[in-house]
Amino acid sequence: MTTVNPRVSHTRLLRLTGPVYGYAFFEEFILLYPLYALLFTEHGLTVTHISALFVLWSLTSVLSTVPAGALADLIPRRYLLATAPLLTGSAFALWLLLPSPWVFALGFVLWGAAGALSSGAFEALVYTEMDHRGATAGYAGVMGLTRALGVAAVGVATVAAVPVMAHGGYLVIGLASVAACLLCAICALTLPEHRAPGERGSDEGPGYRQTLRRGLAEVRHNRKVRPALLLVVLVSAFWGSLEEYVPLLARDSGVSAQSVPLVVLVVWTGVTLGGLSAGPASRLPGRALAALMTLAAVAIAAGALLTGPWGWALLGLGFGACQAMMVVADARLQETITGSSRATVTSLADLGTETPGIATFLVYAGVFAALGHGATFALFAAPHLLLARRGD
Numbered sequence: 018m019t020t021v022n023p024r025v026s027h028t029r030l031l032r033l034t035g036p037v038y039g040y041a042f043f044e045e046f047i048l049l050y051p052l053y054a055l056l057f058t059e060h061g062l063t064v065t066h067i068s069a070l071f072v073l074w075s076l077t078s079v080l081s082t083v084p085a086g087a088l089a090d091l092i093p094r095r096y097l098l099a100t101a102p103l104l105t106g107s108a109f110a111l112w113l114l115l116p117s118p119w120v121f122a123l124g125f126v127l128w129g130a131a132g133a134l135s136s137g138a139f140e141a142l143v144y145t146e147m148d149h150r151g152a153t154a155g156y157a158g159v160m161g162l163t164r165a166l167g168v169a170a171v172g173v174a175t176v177a178a179v180p181v182m183a184h185g186g187y188l189v190i191g192l193a194s195v196a197a198c199l200l201c202a203i204c205a206l207t208l209p210e211h212r213a214p215g216e217r218g219s220d221e222g223p224g225y226r227q228t229l230r231r232g233l234a235e236v237r238h239n240r241k242v243r244p245a246l247l248l249v250v251l252v253s254a255f256w257g258s259l260e261e262y263v264p265l266l267a268r269d270s271g272v273s274a275q276s277v278p279l280v281v282l283v284v285w286t287g288v289t290l291g292g293l294s295a296g297p298a299s300r301l302p303g304r305a306l307a308a309l310m311t312l313a314a315v316a317i318a319a320g321a322l323l324t325g326p327w328g329w330a331l332l333g334l335g336f337g338a339c340q341a342m343m344v345v346a347d348a349r350l351q352e353t354i355t356g357s358s359r360a361t362v363t364s365l366a367d368l369g370t371e372t373p374g375i376a377t378f379l380v381y382a383g384v385f386a387a388l389g390h391g392a393t394f395a396l397f398a399a400p401h402l403l404l405a406r407r408g409d
Contacts, residue, residue: 033146034159036207040139041163043201044102045170048178049109049187049194051278054264056187060116064265068382070125071261075375077129078136079368086137086364087229094138094360099205104131106198113191137364142210144351145359149211157348161295164344168289175278175285183275232361241353242362249346250369252310255400256317256339257370258377260284263332266390270324280329287333291340298341299348306342313338314398321394335398 049056057067089097108124108131143160147153174197181189236242267280298309313335320331347366354362377397384393 029150030147030152030155032209033143033150036204036209037143037159037163038166039204040098040201040208041167042170043197043204045167046174046197047109047171047194048174048181048190048197049112050171051175051178051264051281052182052187052190053112054261055268055274055277056112056116057121060118060121062118062121064385065382066118067265068378070121071258071378072375073122074125074129075371075378077126078132078371079375081130081133082136082364082368082371083229083232083361085133086361086367087225087232087358089134089138089141089360089364090228090232090358091225093210094142095205095208095210097134097138098142098208099202101131101134102198102201102205104128104134106195109191109194109198113187133364136367137360137362140347140351140363141360142208146209146211153352155296156351157299157344158296160347161292161298161341161344163292164295164340165289165292168285168292168340171285172282172289175282178278179275182278228358229361231356232358232365235354235356235358235362236365239353239355242350245346245350245353246362246366246369249343249350249366250373251400252339252342252346253370255373255377255397256313256336258374258381259317259394259397260336262381262390262394266321266324266394267329269390270328283326283329284333284336287330287335287337288340289337291337292344294337295341295344295348299345301345306345309338310342313342314400317398318395321391321398324391332394 054067057070062070085097104127108127111120111127112124140160143163144153144156147156147159177193178190181193236246263281263284264277267277268274272280298306301309316331316335316338318335320328320333320335322328323331347363350363350366351359356362381393381397384396388396
């Protein structure tokens with residue numbers, strides 16, 4: 018029996034997790050995040066217009082996610098992961114230099130394409146590398162910490178955005194955001210990557226169409242993959258869309274524009290804690306996970322209706338529970354995938370997440386016009402109750 022030195026094993030894993038954690042942090046260390054919706058309103062866009070931009074964003078991802086996932090099963094995934102933040106940084110630069118409705122739309126197309134390039138590729142690379150190191154049991158913990166670091170980066174950027182906005186305005190906010198995207202791309206290029214011979218794009222390996230067909234076939238015929246993929250979709254779809262409206266919910270409840278980043282910080286503190294709890298949550302039985310989703314739905318609805326300090330804390334608690342469940346669902350999906358088209362299958366889950374997200378963006382503006390932000394948040398929390406009932 019071969020014994021692996023724990024120090025060597027830890028060092029080998031650190032060569033992966035170091036760049037992964039750096040990528041996750043800089044990808045989300047965007048000072049513009051808590052303020053871009055306000056930037057749009059200052060240039061004359063209404064909630065309906067902003068929702069239309071979100072739809073364009075999601076539609077771009079929907080149309081390009083699966084093709085990008087299949088591409089990630091053929092060429093080095095780290096190259097796609099490096100390209101993604103460069104596209105996002107270009108979007109932010111355009112928004113700040115040439116602010117107009119059409120440029121905002123172009124920026125969301127670039128941002129959507131960036132999301133598609135990293136969709137599937139990131140999770141597939143991390144899981145494959147951990148499998149190469151014999152460490153897949155720790156995948157949920159690594160990804161939970163990865164998501165937590167991303168959310169923590171949002172929090173740090175949110176805190177920094179308050180003084181930077183006060184002294185430098187949107188221009189400095191934009192420059193800092195573009196710089197973070199460049200650092201993210203550098204981290205991607207340092208990621209290790211081992212690919213099985215059949216996964217590499219070569220004359221002997223599978224072509225693009227064959228790779229895509231393999232991924233689709235695994236979803237159709239693998240009975241373990243289908244429910245795992247559906248769980249990812251149901252957990253991720255709605256709260257991931259609602260988060261985009263948190264700044265507008267805060268502003269509508271009477272929070273000043275300068276204090277909106279602080280509200281976002283409170284909410285995302287809860288999401289950070291949710292990511293950190295993903296490892297232990299992955300060991301919970303089904304009934305406990307169902308109870309967790311019930312808690313999430315109630316907390317999101319109550320927090321949005323109450324607003325104020327307690328309301329923002331409850332909203333963060335609900336989003337945090339969803340974050341933990343999202344990582345758990347992804348880990349269970351990765352465990353069920355047996356074929357070589359891992360990124361393709363993962364991108365199909367992301368596709369399923371984006372599709373109801375488009376419906377959320379389309380419906381949100383109309384419901385908001387009738388009920389306001391708080392009641393609309395509460396209404397869109399209801400699907401999580403259905404998921405909890407199904408899980409129980």
